[in-house]
Amino acid sequence: MSETAVLEIVELADGEVILRPAEGEGEPLLRIRFSEEAAGLLRESRFEVAREMIDHAITRTTLWEGEREEASVPETVH
Structure with missing residues (x-):
């Protein structure tokens, strides 16, 4: 069974918004x-x-899957 990461979005005092593990340890993702x-x-x-x-970055890209699929280019049919 794979582990599920628990992430949180936090707005810091300086206005920067970060995504980080819920534990809040280490550099923001x-x-x-x-x-x-x-x-x-x-x-x-x-x-x-x-x-x-x-x-958008999480749900509409393969950014978090660890591998990028090559974009398929449709063939032109005449």
Whole structure:
């Protein structure tokens, strides 16, 4: 049986949003830092936008599977 990683998304005091193991040990797996301009535009939505970015990275890519599949190119049929 494979182990399941428990991860958490945390917004740090400096505004940086990180993805890390729930135990909070070691380096974060992912860091998102918004520019001052972007943070100003997003205001209170900053964390939600970062969460959606992380969700996209996990669910719509093979980033966390440890291997990347080659993208298949469809053949052109005339």
